[in-house]
Amino acid sequence: MVNVITSFSRITILSFVLIFTIIDLIQIFEYKLNEAVYSVLSTIQSVMVVLFLFNGLYVLFMAKDDPGMIMLGIFTCVFFVGFYVAVSKLCDFVPRALINNMFLFISFGIVTLARLKTELAAKHMIILFVALVISLLVMMVLKIIDRIERYMYIFAVVGIILLLIVAFFGKVENGAKLSFAAGPIRFQPSEFIKLSFLFFISGCIVTYKDMRGFLISSVGSAIHVIALVLARDLGTALIFLTAYVFVMFIAYKNYIVLSLEIGVATIGGILAYNYFPHIQTRFIAWTDPLSVVDDKGYQISQSLFAIGTGGWLGSGLNKGMPNKIPVVTMDFIFAAISEEMGAIVGLCLILCFGCTVILIFNGAFNCNNSFYMLVTSGIAVLFAVQTILNIGGVIKFIPSTGVTLPFISYGGNSMLSLMIYILIVSCCNNLYFDSRQGRRHD
Amino acid sequence: MIDKKTHRLIRKEIYIVAVLFFGLFIAMIIYYCNYLENDSKDFIYNAYNSRFSVFSDDVVRGNIYTADGKVIAKTVYDKDDNEVRTYPDERLFCHAVGYVGQGMAGLEAQYSFDLLKSNIPLEDQINNNLSGNKSPGDSLYTTFDYDTQMAAFEGLGMFDGAVIAIEPDTGRIVAMVSKPDYDPNTISKYWDDITDSTKNKSSLLNRATLGAYPPGSTFKIVTTIAFLRANDGDDTFSYNCNGKYDVDDYTIHCSGNKKHGKEDLLKAFSNSCNSAYAYIGMELDRDKYIGTTEDLLFNKELPTLLESTKKSSFKIDSSTKDSIVAQTAIGQGNTTVSPLHMCMIASAIANDGVLMEPYLADKLVSADGQLVSQTEPVEYGQLVSKEESKLLQSYMAAVVEEGTAEKVDFGDELTVYGKTGTAEYTENKNITHSWFVGYAVDDNGNKLAIAVIMESAGYGSKYAAPLAAKVFEAYFQ
Secondary structure: OHHHHHHHHHHHHHHHHHHHHHHHHHHOOHHHOOHHHHHHHHHHHHHHHHHHHHHHHHHHHHHHOOOHHHHHHHHHHHHHHHHHHHHHHHOOOOOHHHHHHHHHHHHHHHHHHHHHOHHHHHHHHHHHHHHHHHHHHHHHHHHHOOOHHHHHHHHHHHHHHHHHHHHHHOEEEOOEEEEEEEOOEEEOOHHHHHHHHHHHHHHHHHHHOOHHHHHHHHHHHHHHHHHHHHOOOHHHHHHHHHHHHHHHHHHHOOHHHHHHHHHHHHHHHHHHHHHOHHHHHHHHHHHOHHHHOOOOOHHHHHHHHHHHHHOOOOOOOOOOOHHHOOOOOOOOHHHHHHHHHOHHHHHHHHHHHHHHHHHHHHHHHOOOOHHHHHHHHHHHHHHHHHHHHHHHHHOOOOOOOOOOOOOOOOOHHHHHHHHHHHHHHHOOOOOOOEOOOEOOOO | OOOHHHHHHHOHHHHHHHHHHHHHHHHHHHHHHHHHHHHHHHHHOOOOOOOHHHHOOOEEOOOEEOOOOOEEEEEEEOOOOOEEEEOOOOOOOHHHHOOEEOEEOHHHHHOHHHHOOOOOOHHHHHHHHHHOOOEEOOEEEEOOOHHHHHHHHHHHOOOOEEEEEEOOOOOEEEEEEEEOOOOHHHOOOOHHHHOOHHHOOOOOOOHHHHOOEOOHHHHHHHHHHHHHHHOOOOOOOOEEEOOEEEEOOEEEEOHHHOOOEEEOHHHHHHOOOHHHHHHHHHHOOHHHHHHHHHHOOOOOOOOOOOOOOOOOEOOOOOOOOHHHHHHHHOOOOOOEEOHHHHHHHHHHHHOOOEEEOOEOEEEEEOOOOOEEEEOOOOEEEEOOOHHHHHHHHHHHHHHHHHOOOOOOOOOOOOEEEEEEEEEEOOOOOOOEEEEEEEEEEOOOOOEEEEEEEEOOOOOOOOOHHHHHHHHHHHHHO
8 A cells, every 4th residue: 555655656746846846937037927827826836835745744654654744744834834924024025936945945855854864854843943933033133233234344253253163163074174062052153154244245345335345345255265164164165155256246247357256266176176185085986986986985876876776756755765875864865855756856856946046036136225135146146056066966966065955954054044045035125224214215 | 216127237147147057057957867867877787776675675576588588587486485586597698697696797787677677567566566466577588599509508618718699680699608607596605616716717707798818810800901901902912921920030830830832812811821911910001000900999898788898909009019010910919809899890791891789688578578678789880891891701701611610510501701710828839719700691691690719729620610610500400
């Protein structure tokens, strides 16, 4: 019986995700759609998310005989409602397409984690609610800060100090220093400094509006990146660097500077390759993983075994062996999804991530305040780079860098920071406060 | 308030960046699809991939058959109802079919994925699922001809070496034997003994496809083609053989120091005259010689549908000593070939120059008899020109009619074309590998190409050619 349900669910899960993705590809043109169409499409998407979530959890419930699965589904729906209500209270226009995408990713995370390690899914659920509360508090604070760009130097200094603390006192994991522990909670500052960093460079640009802004933010960015390189967290350093380069381009519209910066970044990359042995081993594992399969290439080979063996339709939930992949719940969760739900679902997921990036850029385009326009653009770049680094690393498109997959990987730090991103993007028209003018609408 | 148009203009960079990143996502999708469609097989069949055990929970591994329908690998149950993979013919097909047990090898490894897939009707699968039975996996039909394989296996007898026979017009491999061999039924039990490197037997190695042998006089086929290409297809040649050829301070002797006297190219070929061919080798332009061997797939990955093959090696350059070049021209020197490669050359000559890529796996059939997939013959193209193949056909016919293989009894119904070889491989010139490369045609125009090597057996005409005759007999009867 369980086998029939699992086999059958491969097709239903695939159809739900496929319908969602097709609508997503229409929704990225959200501002050309009229309101009724947008609303109908968004509703269908929401339904697909819920169907996907319960279909996946039902299969796991049957396979593992664990009623906790259904509870997970119910709690996830409670979270969705809570998040939706919070966003509608915070801002005038609720970007439903964007939020649906976030819900889809969270559902993927819950189903996959429940499949891999049930107790992690329960913890993930708690993280979701805690992150929601904290991120709403952060939004409240942002709303009452008067002319936020005035505090840009505080953002920069706090960010750099935290990064340096990690660089010198952090715990070493996989050759990089990422975090330090505070009691039972593992605090990974770089996730939050991404945001303070965006506030800093956007602040510089809107405050000075000329070369000074460019110079100060460039120097500040350089210090951030160097601090990350000292901590050997090169994946995150790359994310910061890319965000800086493209925010500068959007602000100053200068193609020459853009190409110069990309050139400098490339040289930096080559230098990093020559100076860090752990990058070189990752390169070998990337170019020919099977040659070092029992050593450095073990992880990526396991990931590719999983994806290849799963094939286009997947093995069916609980039918594969994703737990063979090291750190599958964090960096390599995409391989687990591809193995069991199939590569077509994996492909849809990549498309949905791409659409989410466009939706965030849409938010930036329509933002009526230049500070948050820049922050939102930066968020889009951060989100895009992080996704590409993660999935690209899992499918051997690029060497693996050890960053997490947004909203899907297990982990509290990234979940909280991502939730703050989405809330900022959703409310970017309602966040800026200037005590001299009230809320600015230009 | 800024109007819409200006707004769009001052913020267009946002969409430039957006499109750029979306492009990266698309690139990633293309890469991902390409991996699944093309590259994933390398990973799926890797021995480190432990996921097969999951498939075998639901499906019984399918059988492997010869082309004429004999089971050569099947799954049976022992007294405790455990699945056991058995090979009824024990050693007969061991290298080609491989084994399951100590990891996997051969067709068992290459087609593991397909053998563990069931393509019986969906409702049967669901019924099996519900009743807790396993579905039967698809069966693999190979291109082997049982009797031909048996003739090759028994003919090789106690000798180490290899036999491979290919249908020239399709590329179907009808026989492939390599010795020393092993029994795949008991591979796990004797694993340590089989893989004991101190015994230096390398029983697991399929010498037919992965062997690297000195080609001996069979290489004169290649030198002949190089000569024809150097002379625009004209085979006018004259040489007076006095039984030896001196180059530098080295002397090349004809077999048995026989003086062949005045010869044209056909005579030199059918007599396998070392002096004449050493002379030809010295006269050839080295770059063009290398070019010809590379056209004939030396130093290259062989175009086959097989899992793994060995590159043949032909190494001379402008700094190579003359004496080495002369030896290379008669198949000694540093040249190495696999029996498969020599068989492919013979196969192309038989097929008017057109090489068909050799293959072993013919089709996959579901347990209820439905065809799942069928291998279509793949044409590599013209390996040698039609005119060259015609000339070589007449030369190889002369070898059998009046040359080194004159005394071999190939039967009356067949027309046989070939080249013998006796390859030295150590300083001791009395221990030699015995080679025969060629093909046979029957009255109906059916053809079979063959390459035989018997290690340390002696003259090609005495050992390898009679074995080829037995294989032809088994195939054409």
